[in-house]
Amino acid sequence: MAPRQGHNLSKNARFAEVVDELAGGYRTIGQMVYAVLKEAITSGTFAPGEWLRQESLAEAIGVSRIPVRTALLQLESDGLVTFHPHRGARVCTLSPAQINEIYRLRTLLESYALRLSMTRMNPDRAEALRKLAARLDEEHEGKEFLDVRVRFYRELYDSENNPLLVQMIEELRGHVGRYLLGFRFSGSHKRQHSDLVEHVAGGDLSSAEAWLYSHLEGVRQGIESILLDEGGDAAPDENAEVEDDGEPPADPSPPGGGQAASRAQAAG
Amino acid sequence: MAPRQGHNLSKNARFAEVVDELAGGYRTIGQMVYAVLKEAITSGTFAPGEWLRQESLAEAIGVSRIPVRTALLQLESDGLVTFHPHRGARVCTLSPAQINEIYRLRTLLESYALRLSMTRMNPDRAEALRKLAARLDEEHEGKEFLDVRVRFYRELYDSENNPLLVQMIEELRGHVGRYLLGFRFSGSHKRQHSDLVEHVAGGDLSSAEAWLYSHLEGVRQGIESILLDEGGDAAPDENAEVEDDGEPPADPSPPGGGQAASRAQAAG
DNA sequence: TTGTCGTAGTATGGATACATTCAACAAGCT
DNA sequence: AGCTTGTTGAATGTATCCATACTACGACAA
Structure with a gap:
């Protein structure tokens, strides 16, 4: 106790x-x-x-x-x-299938947003994006990072002209964010967003899309590996959470509180 | 009472x-x-x-x-x-700009769903779709129509395998439905959905997509014309017949950064 | 031993009552 | 006259209390 x-x-x-x-x-x-x-x-x-x-x-x-x-x-x-x-x-x-669907949809929506945005690109926006990307590539943690990331993607995806689209993207991102809490630090992420901005500013759509695909797929695989680890660790199989009653009653408060604590952002 | x-x-x-x-x-x-x-x-x-x-x-x-x-x-x-x-x-x-954005997103999402669905098409699903389309092309009003329409599109877009995608489509449809209440009867809609089903069952992606584009664009233009009529009638902008203000203060966002304000987006 | 029924406990869902806030109106001041 | 300010009214937001539904546990019977 x-x-x-x-x-x-x-x-x-x-x-x-x-x-x-x-x-x-x-x-x-x-x-x-x-x-x-x-x-x-x-x-x-x-x-x-x-x-x-x-x-x-x-x-x-x-x-x-x-x-x-x-x-x-x-x-x-x-x-x-x-x-x-x-x-x-x-x-x-979220089940692995749901996470996969979220990333398929994010790929669809974000590549569409990218295409729309690049048709309206101009030097001012490119410069704003460069600044935000630079800040984003420096910070990797904490609320400051999250705030800058939101502002970066709102500028990138032109939330002024596509408010609903950006809102849907942010909603999807919010669903999966908590599943990759300790993941963001792995790998060499130097200059990632700045690279994207150069593709966008240069009008190179295919490179920009390739960056996006690679980025999303990398994060998706990261979540997948995390889920596989945890799945083998403790969670047997948390099936569909539809409000359909009649769930197995033997489902007490999951002991996963500890895992959550260990995964929380240490650097806040 | x-x-x-x-x-x-x-x-x-x-x-x-x-x-x-x-x-x-x-x-x-x-x-x-x-x-x-x-x-x-x-x-x-x-x-x-x-x-x-x-x-x-x-x-x-x-x-x-x-x-x-x-x-x-x-x-x-x-x-x-x-x-x-x-x-x-x-x-x-909804402003005309918002309605346009909704239809752009519906086009994106529904054509994607169509592509996904056609890769998994089989005789059973085609037959189910034919039956639902026949019912749908007969009824044009009432709750029965709405119910059959939901079931048709859930089958068409394979909501079993794409639950989130179908949910998003239905949400978008729910936003705009009330704007075209008296519109559905205009035009000769005979066999419309059955035509689509034949394209889908036959594996003719381009025809199916063309049907979808035409369908959505027709409805969008219908809403546009309705809004233009009503706009000339009474409403200058988003303020309806209520005489008082629409945006009393500048609606100050909470000071916690931009992220908590994601709720009041769709209002415009 | 097992399965079913009945009872107690607990947390939610809902109703009533109170406090807060916004907006309109009126009176007073510049 | 125009603007400011205090007051009033109404609707919302919140707290407290009660009823209901679900779960768990234990007794009893097969």
Whole structure:
């Protein structure tokens, strides 16, 4: 019992950091809780498949259950948690097939966005992209990295003229981000995004697309290897998480909290 | 239940029909209200830009405000309504630019789905598609039509193997459906879907894609003409008949960076 | 020993009541 | 007259409380 306690303690401590970090400056408490929980899920503080108890979350954040419910409902529509009526909400688990489909769709959407963007390329945008890419190739961790990455791809994909397209891409990226938390540091990623920008600025569509394919495929394979490792490690087979009831009742809170802790971004 | 106001009687009557029709058979009241409101919005019972008052909706359905709020929040994440904090929710309004983007994305996604589907075509699926297409070409209205259409496209696009792709397509279709309510009857639509099925079953990709492009472009132009008519009639821009503002303050993003603001995109 | 039934516990879903916030209106000031 | 400011009203957002549904556990019978 003690190890579990200490375990939750560290998790609660990290969660408290997230709370403190984002607790101020929102119009409503529900929006704040939404940001907190989204950050906690996408950063891996809550592991895939973990149950999210409304009451404990409310207590940890310091609000009532209502805004927690509000946030969880929005996260459900975002595809990050699933509700089981009268049983609760748990963090979405993605099967390898689902992850593959996400990357197929990302390839389709992002190459389309790339083509659209390059037809409207101009020196100003190219220069902005160079600056963002340089920052992106320097930082590899933390919220600063995530923020710059969002801004880079919004500029690259011309979110001004393709807001819905960019939103869909970001949603897909958000689904899979938590599965490759410790992966980003492997490999020699020097100048990657800057290379892409040069292809784009030079009007070399095929090279740019090749970069994109290679990039996405590399990340996809990284997730696949991670999933294979973890699959052999502990998780037997978390099947489809459709809200269809009648699941095997012998499915208690997965012991994966520890794994999540070890995978969280150490460098924050 | 009891008609509250006399001036919107016909609207309330139609809404009451929707309520009665969908009121039974759900796990939770919130899910029922979600289905009711989604149906009411996509069927045009609630006009784009119209305010959705939680209390009146709750009274009309016969529940409290909580499940109504629940449903509205889910609909916001679906992109069908937008929340203005402390002011309320209104049915999303789509600008012509947004509708064009939706159709560009539908073309991209649906042609991709078509290609994927045709690589796995077999006589069984072709036969199922023929039957569904025949039914679809007979019925042109009502919930039966909508239901058969969903089943046809799920079979056509192989939702078994591409669940996320089909879900995204259906979401996009749901966004624009309410804009072409009276449009579907114009033109000679005889055998349209059956023609498509023959192309697909025969392995004629280019003809199938040509059918798809023509179909989507026809519907898009229909919506465009409708919007132009209505635009000259009453609405100068996204503000509907409601006389008050549409963008009260500059809608300050939360200070946590740009990422938490991904929710209010589809509103425009 | 096994399978079924019944009961208790717990967490969610929903309803009611309260607090907060925004917007409109009116009065006062420059 | 125009602008600013205080007040009022209404609708939302939140908290607390209650009912319901699901799970777990234990007793009893075959």
